[in-house]
Structure formats: C-alpha cells, structure tokens
Amino acid sequence: xxxxxxxxxxxxxxxRAALExxxxxxxxxxxxxxxxxxxxARHAERTIRRxxxxxxx
Amino acid sequence: xxxxxxxxxxxxTDILKWSEQQAELLRRRAANAxxxxxxxxxxxxxxxxxLRAVASHLVQALLHDLKAEAWPLSREVPHWRAxxxxxxxxxxxxxxxxxxQREELEIAELYGRALHRMPExxxxxxxxxxxxxxxxxxxxxxxxxxxAA
Numbered sequence: 001x002x003x004x005x006x007x008x009x010x011x012x013x014x015x016r017a018a019l020e021x022x023x024x025x026x027x028x029x030x031x032x033x034x035x036x037x038x039x040x041a042r043h044a045e046r047t048i049r050r051x052x053x054x055x056x057x
Numbered sequence: 058x059x060x061x062x063x064x065x066x067x068x069x070t071d072i073l074k075w076s077e078q079q080a081e082l083l084r085r086r087a088a089n090a091x092x093x094x095x096x097x098x099x100x101x102x103x104x105x106x107x108l109r110a111v112a113s114h115l116v117q118a119l120l121h122d123l124k125a126e127a128w129p130l131s132r133e134v135p136h137w138r139a140x141x142x143x144x145x146x147x148x149x150x151x152x153x154x155x156x157x158q159r160e161e162l163e164i165a166e167l168y169g170r171a172l173h174r175m176p177e178x179x180x181x182x183x184x185x186x187x188x189x190x191x192x193x194x195x196x197x198x199x200x201x202x203x204x205a206a
Contacts, residue, residue, distance in 0.1 A: 011130055018129045022185055036186040046182040047130060 008051050015047055068095045107151055112161050114148035115198060117141075119171035119191070127175065127184030142202070149199050157195070164195045 067075040082090050121141035125134045156162055168191035
C-alpha cells in the first residue's frame with residue numbers, strides 16, 4: 001500500500017512539474033491562453049482520475 | 058531483339074521483368090532497345106522516393122516527440138523518445154544537401170502533418186498543449202546527436 005501511494009505521489013509530483021513547466025512557457029497576453037489553460041486542466045483532471053482508479057498494489 | 062514497345066508493355070504489367078530487362082540492355086549498351094521514357098521517369102522517381110522517405114521519417118520523429126511533450130507522464134515516453142531518435146537517424150542517413158531547399162522538406166509543413174496525426178487521447182487522457190509553431194529548424198532536427206562522454 002505504502003509503495004503504491006509512493007508511486008502515486010511520484011506521479012502527482014511529475015504532473016505538477018509538467019504543469020508548472022507549461023505555465024512558465026505560456027504567453028499570458030496571447031489569445032490562446034484560455035484554450036491552453038483549459039487543456040492543461042483537462043489533462044490534470046483525467047490524469048488524477050486515472051491514478052485514483054488504478055488498483056492498489 | 059526486344060523492342061521498346063514490348064518493354065513499355067512490360068512496364069505496365071510486370072515491373073520486375075521490365076526492370077531486369079532494362080538493366081540487361083543497359084549493361085549491353087543496347088541504346089536502341091531501351092525504354093527511354095519510362096527509364097527517365099523511373100530515375101526521377103528514385104530521387105522523389107528518397108525525398109518522400111526523408112519527409113516521412115521527419116514527420117514520425119516530430120510526432121513521437123510531440124506525444125512525449127503532450128503526455129509527459131505516460132509510461133510510453135522512453136519508447137516515444139527512442140522512436141523519435143531512430144526516425145531522426147534514418148532521416149539523416151537518407152538526407153542529401155540538394156534536398157534542403159525542396160518544399161517537401163518545409164519544416165512548417167512537416168510539423169503541421171505531425172500535429173494532424175496526434176491522437177486526441179491516450180489512456181483516456183487528453184494532451185497537454187504543445188507549440189503550434191515548430192520549435193526546431195530542419196538543421197536542428199537533422200543534427201547528429203552529441204557524442205556520449
């Protein structure tokens with residue numbers, strides 16, 4: 001259980017790093033900022049849902 | 058002696074037989090029996106085919122790198138990066154300088170083709186945003202990887 005949670009924690013940490021990297025790259029004056037943020041939110045939400053559904057090891 | 062008309066007919070019905078016959082005629086310097094028009098077309102096609110192969114490898118390289126960018130947590134990332142490296146290697150091996158200015162290798166066009174082939178979802182997860190303008194030049198894409206220390 002602890003091992004599985006540790007893997008999940010590592011994946012969540014990687015997700016956070018990936019999202020922060022994208023945020024750093026975004027041009028907040030661009031018209032595409034809205035769709036980009038929405039895509040990031042969808043990606044994060046589905047990834048977290050997938051992690052939550054994976055059975056415990 | 059085989060006539061050019063007979064050879065032209067084989068060109069349409071049995072390309073293997075035609076190519077072997079033409080090779081033999083070339084070896085014998087039998088200029089009058091050669092199927093000149095189709096031979097010229099085939100020679101041009103050798104270059105075109107190499108150009109298409111380079112373009113195809115570059116699109117595949119861009120697509121695999123894009124997938125790794127868009128789904129950075131996927132367990133497939135090492136595989137995608139390896140595929141991208143392999144396709145860049147194959148493109149570099151087939152690339153010649155005369156191809157550099159050809160519109161078939163326009164980087165924006167190749168990148169557009171790669172973006173078009175991106176899946177909408179992988180394992181139920183939509184992609185993170187990726188650049189809509191190609192972030193690398195053709196030279197960078199074809200550059201040799203740095204030597205391992």
